Amino acid sequence: MRAHFCSLNIVPAANETRSRAPHLPPDERRAALIAATRDALLDYGAVPTTKQIAQHAGVAEGTIFRVFDSKEALLDAVMLESFDPDDLLAAIDAIDPTLPLRARLYRFTELVQGRFQRIFGLMDALGLVAPPHTRDRDAHRRAKDGGPAIMARLRGVIGDDADQLRVPPEEAIHLLRLLTFSGSHPHISEGAILAPDRIVDVLLDGIAAPNISPAAGPAGSATSERRTSPQ
Numbered sequence: 001m002r003a004h005f006c007s008l009n010i011v012p013a014a015n016e017t018r019s020r021a022p023h024l025p026p027d028e029r030r031a032a033l034i035a036a037t038r039d040a041l042l043d044y045g046a047v048p049t050t051k052q053i054a055q056h057a058g059v060a061e062g063t064i065f066r067v068f069d070s071k072e073a074l075l076d077a078v079m080l081e082s083f084d085p086d087d088l089l090a091a092i093d094a095i096d097p098t099l100p101l102r103a104r105l106y107r108f109t110e111l112v113q114g115r116f117q118r119i120f121g122l123m124d125a126l127g128l129v130a131p132p133h134t135r136d137r138d139a140h141r142r143a144k145d146g147g148p149a150i151m152a153r154l155r156g157v158i159g160d161d162a163d164q165l166r167v168p169p170e171e172a173i174h175l176l177r178l179l180t181f182s183g184s185h186p187h188i189s190e191g192a193i194l195a196p197d198r199i200v201d202v203l204l205d206g207i208a209a210p211n212i213s214p215a216a217g218p219a220g221s222a223t224s225e226r227r228t229s230p231q
Contacts, residue, residue: 041125085146101161109196116184
């Protein structure tokens with residue numbers, strides 16, 4: 001994490017928040033502070049003060065420093081949590097396999113876009129242009145393996161309906177990832193974020209009008225044949 005966070009550390013103050021959160025076990029208190037800090041970063045679009053974090057968490061400002069050694073350590077924990085893929089993988093696994101292919105892809109894209117947007121928002125607020133480095137080897141491994149694991153789950157989401165596509169599943173996965181990433185990035189999309197259903201519809205249906213016959217494409221392309229659009 002960048003060293004400039006250190007200059008933003010605030011010494012715990014005596015003033016307390018109005019409403020106190022209930023007493024929690026250490027692990028739950030840590031998780032609650034991480035969640036509150038993440039929400040504060042996204043709400044303010046900048047690094048919040050420890051007082052603002054405490055207000056979001058409903059705790060005394062000094063509680064932060066009884067759980068984390070410094071504000072920088074708390075911000076590091078927020079970013080590590082945001083790159084951890086476990087919750088997203090579980091949500092993808094919960095997608096109903098009996099839904100039509102299009103509906104399954106809608107849900108998958110909605111989940112992945114939510115992850116992208118949270119990460120983009122946090123990085124913007126923290127002034128980061130690349131994912132932060134971490135000394136936590138296990139967290140680094142999970143974050144590094146997260147992207148491939150998410151895309152591997154997409155192969156399962158497509159499942160036996162791969163025969164509804166006119167490209168191999170691996171190519172469809174690659175295209176969906178590119179569309180979702182670029183369509184979810186506030187700068188790449190120039191602020192015109194693509195909705196999940198729009199991303200999937202463009203992927204499955206293209207942009208040609210229904211009455212336009214596919215033209216022969218470059219040598220080796222598959223544009224001369226088109227299967228019925230997946231539902």
